[in-house]
Amino acid sequence: MTVLELHQVTKSYGSGHKKVDALKETDFQADRGELIAIIGPSGSGKSTFLTIVGGLLSPTSGDVVINGQHLTALNEKERSQIRLREIGFVLQASNLVPFLSVANQLKLLDKVKKGNMTKAERNQLYEDLDIADLLTKYPSDLSGGQRQRVAIAKALYSNPSIILADEPTASLDSERAYEVMDLLKKVTKQKKTTTIVVTHDIRLVDYCDKVYNMTDGVLSAIEKQANLQHISGESR
Amino acid sequence: MFLAWQEIKKNKLRFILITGILMLVSYLVFFLSGLATGLANLNREAVDKWEASAIILTSESDKSLPQSFLTTDQLSDINADKKAVIGQLNAIASNGDQKQNISLFGINKEEFLMPNVVEGRAFEQENEVIADDSLKDKGFNLGDTLTLSSSDQQLTIVGFTDDARFNAAPALYATLSTFHQVKFGEAAEQNNDQINGIVVQDDSISTLTPPNDELESIEIESFIESLPGYTEQKLTLNFMIYFLFGISSIIVAIFLYVLTVQKISMFGVMKAQGISSSYLSWSVVAQTFILSFIGTTIGFVLTLISGTFLPAAVPVSFDLTIMGFYGLILMLVATAGAVFSVLTIVRIDPLKAIGG
Numbered sequence: 001m002t003v004l005e006l007h008q009v010t011k012s013y014g015s016g017h018k019k020v021d022a023l024k025e026t027d028f029q030a031d032r033g034e035l036i037a038i039i040g041p042s043g044s045g046k047s048t049f050l051t052i053v054g055g056l057l058s059p060t061s062g063d064v065v066i067n068g069q070h071l072t073a074l075n076e077k078e079r080s081q082i083r084l085r086e087i088g089f090v091l092q093a094s095n096l097v098p099f100l101s102v103a104n105q106l107k108l109l110d111k112v113k114k115g116n117m118t119k120a121e122r123n124q125l126y127e128d129l130d131i132a133d134l135l136t137k138y139p140s141d142l143s144g145g146q147r148q149r150v151a152i153a154k155a156l157y158s159n160p161s162i163i164l165a166d167e168p169t170a171s172l173d174s175e176r177a178y179e180v181m182d183l184l185k186k187v188t189k190q191k192k193t194t195t196i197v198v199t200h201d202i203r204l205v206d207y208c209d210k211v212y213n214m215t216d217g218v219l220s221a222i223e224k225q226a227n228l229q230h231i232s233g234e235s236r
Numbered sequence: 237m238f239l240a241w242q243e244i245k246k247n248k249l250r251f252i253l254i255t256g257i258l259m260l261v262s263y264l265v266f267f268l269s270g271l272a273t274g275l276a277n278l279n280r281e282a283v284d285k286w287e288a289s290a291i292i293l294t295s296e297s298d299k300s301l302p303q304s305f306l307t308t309d310q311l312s313d314i315n316a317d318k319k320a321v322i323g324q325l326n327a328i329a330s331n332g333d334q335k336q337n338i339s340l341f342g343i344n345k346e347e348f349l350m351p352n353v354v355e356g357r358a359f360e361q362e363n364e365v366i367a368d369d370s371l372k373d374k375g376f377n378l379g380d381t382l383t384l385s386s387s388d389q390q391l392t393i394v395g396f397t398d399d400a401r402f403n404a405a406p407a408l409y410a411t412l413s414t415f416h417q418v419k420f421g422e423a424a425e426q427n428n429d430q431i432n433g434i435v436v437q438d439d440s441i442s443t444l445t446p447p448n449d450e451l452e453s454i455e456i457e458s459f460i461e462s463l464p465g466y467t468e469q470k471l472t473l474n475f476m477i478y479f480l481f482g483i484s485s486i487i488v489a490i491f492l493y494v495l496t497v498q499k500i501s502m503f504g505v506m507k508a509q510g511i512s513s514s515y516l517s518w519s520v521v522a523q524t525f526i527l528s529f530i531g532t533t534i535g536f537v538l539t540l541i542s543g544t545f546l547p548a549a550v551p552v553s554f555d556l557t558i559m560g561f562y563g564l565i566l567m568l569v570a571t572a573g574a575v576f577s578v579l580t581i582v583r584i585d586p587l588k589a590i591g592g
């Protein structure tokens with residue numbers, strides 16, 4: 001089942017001879033339960049793609065459809081509601097609220113989302129992400145890997161359709177990075193979410209069902225094994 | 237409220253500092269309001285005791301009771317529900333040991349200006365007076381014989397009344413004839429119809445018109461405000477209080493703005509996650525209200541505690557209604573200080589926060 005569609009989406013900045021095409025005409029489709037990697041060098045348009053999909057940035061042209069809702073037809077408040085209900089974000093530095101304990105990080109979402117998760121579902125989430133023992137701890141008490149596990153728990157809170165992960169392993173060592181990708185793969189399959197990981201770390205693409213390369217604003221699907229060596233060279 | 241309270245709990249020291257400043261400002265506001273009330277009472281207690289609606293004085297007296305000269309005949313010209321004559325002079329009274337500025341009121345015992353007696357008895361004969369009980373703190377007692385400056389007349393304190401100071405001087409109440417004896421000495425007989433004003437109790441004060449242009453009907457609040465120094469003193473203290481309201485708002489605004497700027501990235505991420513600006517703004521406003529409520533409440537309690545240790549000579553009087561009102565204003569203006577932070581939150585671009 002298709003969760004996310006992009007039709008002829010472009011994003012340009014500036015005009016005339018100063019015009020920069022950050023994202024050229026892009027068509028994209030993601031189904032439920034897919035873990036997708038978008039790889040590419042810095043400045044290639046990966047983040048632009050992610051922020052358009054996340055409803056944080058309006059495309060210059062084209063249409064973004066999430067579960068049948070056309071994002072481009074919505075105002076900021078409505079897009080904010082879509083983000084709250086349909087999208088979970090996992091960011092590079094985890095971005096947990098520093099003065100909230102792990103339990104309260106999730107309680108905040110419960111309050112904002114008006115509590116559509118049962119206690120049993122919450123406990124299951126804690127167990128799935130192995131954070132049950134961390135509930136009373138604050139972000140400053142957690143390791144990088146633990147922080148990302150909590151960030152993923154936040155992203156998964158109340159079962160969003162899409163998880164957008166922007167360099168989720170950038171601040172982690174290899175072992176922790178693999179742990180996080182393992183976890184993202186596990187929850188994507190278990191909860192049938194659509195997870196899009198933007199990364200420049202090609203070691204992570206092994207975990208993904210589909211891989212796309214972004215170069216100079218052009219998104220193209222690639223065969224994982226065939227072209228990884230080539231992409232690796234470009235990314236560096 | 238949840239986010240606001242959790243942050244306060246986690247960052248106690250930071251918020252104790254803000255609350256401490258608010259507490260000190262509120263302490264100062266409450267203390268100044270106590271001082272303003274105390275000093276006002278010092279001037280107006282005796283007038284408030286009349287429970288009058290107006291006073292009739294001569295037009296040329298410029299609302300000054302001792303400068304107004306009327307006669308008792310004019311009483312019948314005034315059309316009011318209740319009216320009472322009053323003579324007044326200022327003097328220095330001495331009981332041999334102590335000297336004190338006093339305000340002597342000459343009144344008719346059967347009229348409503350007759351004060352209540354809290355100790356001793358009412359005056360019955362010539363040269364007997366009822367004195368304001370603040371004189372007791374100055375070393376004056378029942379039975380004391382008082383000599384007055386500029387008069388050979390001697391007065392005896394036969395009773396005390398409470399809350400009866402006029403223009404910062406304790407009041408002495410005597411019969412009109414005693415007042416004439418003190419004021420005119422040997423010429424008292426010839427001036428036995430002289431008074432300074434006519435005090436009126438009438439619900440329809442707005443329609444009270446003096447019989448001729450020589451007399452003026454003055455509403456009692458206006459009369460009090462014309463007492464020498466009263467309005468200037470009140471305005472000065474009120475100005476300080478209002479200034480403190482402004483200061484507290486600015487202090488809170490600066491503190492919160494700095495805290496909000498430090499959290500821009502965090503708020504941006506939260507907005508990217510779909511948490512609305514209004515939720516985050518409300519959190520900051522709620523946080524400010526919590527801090528100002530705690531600070532103001534502690535300031536309120538501290539003021540009352542301090543008040544019990546003050547010497548009687550300090551003219552402080554805490555009016556809980558006024559203090560409550562000022563406390564409320566303080567909380568409101570402090571909360572208004574959050575407006576800059578709210579504007580900052582509304583303007584945060586979530587895209588920048590997540591590095592897009």
